[in-house]
Amino acid sequence: MSLGLYLHIPYCFSKCRYCDFYSHPGERGVPDAYVDALLRELARFAPDAPLRPDTVYFGGGTPSLLSPAQVGRLIRAACPVSGAEVTLEANPETVTEESLWGFREAGVNRISFGVQSARDTQLRTLGRPHTARQARAAFAAARRAGFENISGDIMLALPHYTQAEFDETLELIEEGGATHISAYLLKIEPDSAFGRTPPEGLPTGDEAADFYLYAVEQLEHHGYRQYEISNFAKPGYEGRHNLIYWDCGDYLGLGPAAHSCMGGKRFYYPADTAAFLQDNAAPVMDGGCGAEDYLILQLRLRKGLSLPQYKALYGKEFSPVQLAFIRNCVKNGYAAFDGTTLALTPAGLIVQNSILAELL
The missing domain is CATH 3.20.20.70 (Aldolase class I)
Incomplete structure (x- = not known):
């Protein structure tokens, strides 16, 4: 990793x-x-x-x-x-x-x-x-x-x-x-x-x-x-x-307002340089990084979301309703889907937030 x-x-x-x-x-x-x-x-x-x-x-x-x-x-x-x-x-x-x-x-x-x-x-x-x-x-x-x-x-x-x-x-x-x-x-x-x-x-x-x-x-x-x-x-x-x-790997961010995700746990430093300089700004825990984050971040990438990988990592599969929505996105030129990988086209990336709202 x-x-x-x-x-x-x-x-x-x-x-x-x-x-x-x-x-x-x-x-x-x-x-x-x-x-x-x-x-x-x-x-x-x-x-x-x-x-x-x-x-x-x-x-x-x-x-x-x-x-x-x-x-x-x-x-x-x-x-x-x-x-x-x-x-x-x-x-x-x-x-x-x-x-x-x-x-x-x-x-x-x-x-x-x-x-x-x-x-x-x-x-x-x-x-x-x-x-x-x-x-x-x-x-x-x-x-x-x-x-x-x-x-x-x-x-x-x-x-x-x-x-x-x-x-x-x-x-x-x-x-x-x-x-x-x-x-x-x-x-x-x-x-x-x-x-x-x-x-x-x-x-x-x-x-x-x-x-x-x-x-x-x-x-x-x-x-x-x-x-x-x-x-x-x-x-x-x-x-x-x-x-x-974007692949939900581990990253450590140091400095005021810097964010990290290590071992699936997110945390950040307060946006306060003076406190950081004085060693008075401990990182604040900010929840975990899970299936929803992975879906959102993978669909930023042109390579798209691998459904087998999604299932292997998080046990998640798309429902019949979600699959029907995906087929509609493909029909309208917003996505490509071969049954195992869902990837947004440039037109789909523009409206990514709307697509994610439906998938989530």
Whole structure:
């Protein structure tokens, strides 16, 4: 069984207008005291021997505000297995060729750039602190630093969005050498700046769905195979860390607001950095991970849900009513079903929540 380690870095230059992740804006680096606190928790979960995760993921916030030396301390303490995937999320304006070389030397072998759009006007609307030129420079610097596994994020259905904007963004990321692309629909979160003051020119739900289907088609055409609702990869470059989540594997999340699931038990740290630094934020138990979670997560994946595996793991089978609903989904182009595997099509992934509501 694979083990994933997630390290939350809650520091960033500024809060993007769509973001509701737990983070501290206005920072220009990560305090050593925070790295020390992560190391403390790592030792707490693995007191007698190194953790030896199969994947390590630095998420945020803006993990590229860490110094290469800090990243190196954390990777050495975790002691990932040989061949582990070690990912660092990075904002284009925060990296230099020197820092990228340093991250590579520290043990990072996968870099993920938050690009979102190739249009500077749109980036300003989103509250992103980088420019398209900086994004291009970051990709080029990453390649020169020796990164072969590079991911880029695209945000879809933005204010006043067009297919041409998607095409320009895909071109920037593809020419940058990306082997993996995450393409997300903009979601207006209530606790974000956009949630408090929604931007003008947002596409309708039907228009957003059309942008999504266009993105899937174009990404596939450019050699990025869809393997999950929002994730596309060149063959062999699927994100191994996130696949642990979607396959209901074990993962340990360290840091304020970080979530974990170990041995079927879920827990999380309170969203309180001060308490985390002071060793005053014990993880909170959050129930178990069972058949319902497995069904939901497997149907995010294009490979779909294996019914024999579902039965073997949880003793669950679909009822005649559920099977009739599935056949109706197939008839309407929302799913493929061969009697043993149920997989949603891109059209089905758009309405996944409605399909899950019926199946659950």
